[in-house]
Amino acid sequence: MHETAQIITSYGRRYIVRTNDKRTYEASTRSKRSDFACGDWVSIDILNDEQAVIEDVQPRQSLLYRQDAYKSKLIAANVTQLLIVVAASPTPSEALLQRALIAAEAAQINAVILLNKTDLPGTEYWRERLSFYTELGYNVIELSAQQDVRHLLPVLWNHTNILLGQSGMGKSTITNALLGDDRARTADISTALDSGKHTTTHAQLYDLDEETQLIDSPGLQEFGLHHLAPEKLPCYFPDLHPLMGQCRFHNCTHRAEPDCAFKAAAEKGEIHWERLALLQKITDELMQ
Ligand SMILES: Nc1nc2c(ncn2[C@@H]2O[C@H](COP(=O)(O)OP(=O)(O)OP(=O)(O)O)[C@@H](O)[C@H]2O)c(=O)[nH]1
Numbered sequence: 001m002h003e004t005a006q007i008i009t010s011y012g013r014r015y016i017v018r019t020n021d022k023r024t025y026e027a028s029t030r031s032k033r034s035d036f037a038c039g040d041w042v043s044i045d046i047l048n049d050e051q052a053v054i055e056d057v058q059p060r061q062s063l064l065y066r067q068d069a070y071k072s073k074l075i076a077a078n079v080t081q082l083l084i085v086v087a088a089s090p091t092p093s094e095a096l097l098q099r100a101l102i103a104a105e106a107a108q109i110n111a112v113i114l115l116n117k118t119d120l121p122g123t124e125y126w127r128e129r130l131s132f133y134t135e136l137g138y139n140v141i142e143l144s145a146q147q148d149v150r151h152l153l154p155v156l157w158n159h160t161n162i163l164l165g166q167s168g169m170g171k172s173t174i175t176n177a178l179l180g181d182d183r184a185r186t187a188d189i190s191t192a193l194d195s196g197k198h199t200t201t202h203a204q205l206y207d208l209d210e211e212t213q214l215i216d217s218p219g220l221q222e223f224g225l226h227h228l229a230p231e232k233l234p235c236y237f238p239d240l241h242p243l244m245g246q247c248r249f250h251n252c253t254h255r256a257e258p259d260c261a262f263k264a265a266a267e268k269g270e271i272h273w274e275r276l277a278l279l280q281k282i283t284d285e286l287m288q
């Protein structure tokens with residue numbers, strides 16, 4: 001029997017899928033396909049009360065990648081809002097934050113920055129640093145997940161949200177606080193399939209309410225940006241985007257060329273030199 005279902009978690013080539021009427025199945029794929037992600041809508045062939053086979057994936061609204069030493073892997077599909085979690089401790093990587101914002105822009109996903117652990121003394125430094133991202137137009141929300149997360153609910157509402165960030169930033173603590181008791185129930189399935197490990201090792205989708213979903217994901221070292229075209233990169237920088245097409249040369253690399261609008265803007269203080277440097281650094285990475 002064929003049906004439509006959503007992947008709510010994945011373990012290598014094994015998945016848990018959930019139908020619209022909330023039945024869950026352990027699902028495998030045909031011919032060792034593994035290009036499915038948490039959040040994907042798939043057509044399944046139901047084998048029995050517990051098992052199904054994934055036949056195909058429906059067109060995705062969005063797709064996010066992570067990068068390890070070897071290649072890009074899928075993080076999640078059909079996400080509409082990315083919540084990037086940073087906290088004063090352990091020391092966050094601003095490079096990861098910058099890349100997450102680029103990945104979100106490229107995937108046309110709304111990005112929100114969560115500054116967690118505001119109870120920690122080192123928070124002030126990050127509050128200052130993040131004010132730049134507020135200037136760029138991003139919503140920066142402060143919270144202490146151990147104290148209260150309720151003010152997040154209106155921000156998350158009506159989105160498929162994903163929490164992303166380095167290990168230890170508090171993603172699972174935020175998820176737990178938002179879910180309350182539901183978490184324990186769903187976590188049982190994952191721990192069973194995940195050979196008893198207790199840390200977040202795979203993206204896992206939860207319902208917050210009928211309209212709102214939340215994906216908790218494992219700690220991330222690097223974002224996958226290799227699917228992006230280097231010449232389109234400035235589109236994903238809200239501050240650089242308006243300058244596109246204004247250089248004398250249409251293929252300007254914004255380095256040594258004369259009449260470069262990007263360099264002119266930096267000289268006038270309209271954009272930060274660091275942003276131009278970041279654009280060039282990521283361009284170089286993508287050209288490798
Ligand atoms: N002081 C303080 N500690 C927090 C807060 N939120 C989370 N923590 C602590 O930070 C540590 C890491 O939290 P987790 O929720 O496991 O972090 P994570 O981002 O899910 O980590 P991974 O699953 O490894 O990616 C835990 O010891 C939490 O108790 C907070 O608001 N304040």
Ligand SMILES: [Zn+2]
Pocket residue numbers: 247248252253254255257259260261262263
């Ligand atoms: Zn230029």
